[in-house]
Amino acid sequence: xxxxxxxxxLQGGIIAAGDGSRLREAGFAMPKPLVPVAGVPLIESxxxxxxxxxxxxxxxxxxxxxxxxxxxxxxxxxGLHLEFIVKTTRSSLESFLxxxxxxxxxxxxxxxxxxxxxxxxxxxxxxxxxxxxxQATVLAVTPLVADEKPLWARLGADGRIVQxxxxxxxxxxxxxxxxxxxxxxxxxxxxxxxxxxxxxxxVRSGEPxxxxxxxxxxxxxxxxxxxxxxxxxxxxxxxxxxGGAG
Numbered sequence: 421x422x423x424x425x426x427x428x429x430l431q432g433g434i435i436a437a438g439d440g441s442r443l444r445e446a447g448f449a450m451p452k453p454l455v456p457v458a459g460v461p462l463i464e465s466x467x468x469x470x471x472x473x474x475x476x477x478x479x480x481x482x483x484x485x486x487x488x489x490x491x492x493x494x495x496x497x498x499g500l501h502l503e504f505i506v507k508t509t510r511s512s513l514e515s516f517l518x519x520x521x522x523x524x525x526x527x528x529x530x531x532x533x534x535x536x537x538x539x540x541x542x543x544x545x546x547x548x549x550x551x552x553x554x555q556a557t558v559l560a561v562t563p564l565v566a567d568e569k570p571l572w573a574r575l576g577a578d579g580r581i582v583q584x585x586x587x588x589x590x591x592x593x594x595x596x597x598x599x600x601x602x603x604x605x606x607x608x609x610x611x612x613x614x615x616x617x618x619x620x621x622x623v624r625s626g627e628p629x630x631x632x633x634x635x636x637x638x639x640x641x642x643x644x645x646x647x648x649x650x651x652x653x654x655x656x657x658x659x660x661x662x663g664g665a666g
Contacts, residue, residue, distance in 0.1 A: 430546075430598075431526060432470045432478040433519035436463060436486065436533035437509050446643035451486040452531045457646055458653040461534030463534050464491060469542035477530060479522045480585055481505040481515050512615040520604045527554070528599045533639040535560075536649045538656060541634045542596070548632040549598040552579075557603050557622060560596035561631040568641065571616045575631045584623045585616060592638035593619070603627065 437473045440452030448455050453463035460468075462478075470478060480502060482489050505522060510513045512532075530547060549558035559581065561573050572589030582590060584625045589605060593616070608618050623629050638649045 421625040423458065426457055429477075429498050430473075430475050431523050431528045432475040433528055433530040434463070434466055434470075434478060434480040434533055435512065435519060435530065436489070437481045437513045437515045438512070438532075438534065439483070439485075442457060442642050443640075444645075448515075448643070448646075451482070451489055453482060453486060453489045454492065454574055455640065455646065457536055457640065457649045462494075463493055463638060464496060465536060466533055467493065467500070468529050469531070469537070470495075470529070471500070472539045473529070473543050473546040475546075477501040479503045479505065479519050481507060481509070481519050482509040487625060492536035505523065513612060513618055516615045516618070520599065522645075523604070525601055527601065528604060530597045530599065534642050535595070535637055536645075537637040538652075541636060544634050545634050546598070549630075552598075552632075553628060554629050555600045555602055556559070556598075556628040556630050557600065557619075558598040558630045558632055559619065560594040560634050560637065561591040562594045562634050562637045563591055564636050564638075565592050568639075573631055579630045579632070581623055581629045581631050584629070585620045591633065593640060594634055596634075596637075605632065 436453045438452055443452055443455055454461045457465060482504065493502060507518060520528060537568060544556055545560050552558050570592035571585055573581050573591045573593055574583040574589040606619060612618050614622060619650050636652060638645055640646060640649060
């Protein structure tokens with residue numbers, strides 16, 4: 421785990437209020453946050469990632485069909501400070517704003533529940549994001565396009581995002597965001613329908629928005645995404661077992 425002082429400690433937020441209809445249609449009977457990848461539910465994977473990064477206070481939003489996730493997570497992570505919002509929202513942006521409004525002062529790290537990545541990669545992202553200016557917004561971006569509706573990004577030489585949501589990017593956003601306290605207090609203009617619209621508005625407004633690269637992140641929306649993530653787990657396990665000086 422990452423060692424941080426109390427004043428440096430980040431708060432965490434998890435957006436887990438999506439409908440999960442494509443996974444249900446593929447035969448997954450449980451709520452989306454409890455869909456397992458290599459035997460580990462998505463919500464457990466992301467909470468483990470937060471803990472590995474030194475974050476033990478989390479606000480989690482689930483929809484009203486996912487109430488079972490609340491007691492499951494409380495039982496599984498009894499030592500953490502978990503605050504749940506049970507609300508069926510109209511969009512990812514509404515879920516995002518619910519989580520950010522419930523969080524206290526300081527910087528906030530938010531992840532979607534279906535942004536699956538290895539723990540070590542998540543920790544590296546958090547460490548890199550923390551080194552950016554305190555007033556910056558930092559997005560995880562990846563060259564691995566495992567998302568059916570990718571949000572393309574292009575970075576400048578200093579890592580600042582110069583283009584978001586337009587053709588021609590060479591990276592895609594990966595569902596993880598480090599937000600300054602100031603950004604969370606901004607009032608977005610009316611008419612923004614999705615979280616990606618808010619992020620695009622920040623970039624166009626000249627806000628300092630940076631990207632930090634994670635090589636492998638899978639947006640788990642379909643059965644094929646679960647299989648892909650499980651293949652990555654198997655490859656990682658095989659590499660660790662094989663060892664050797666490559």
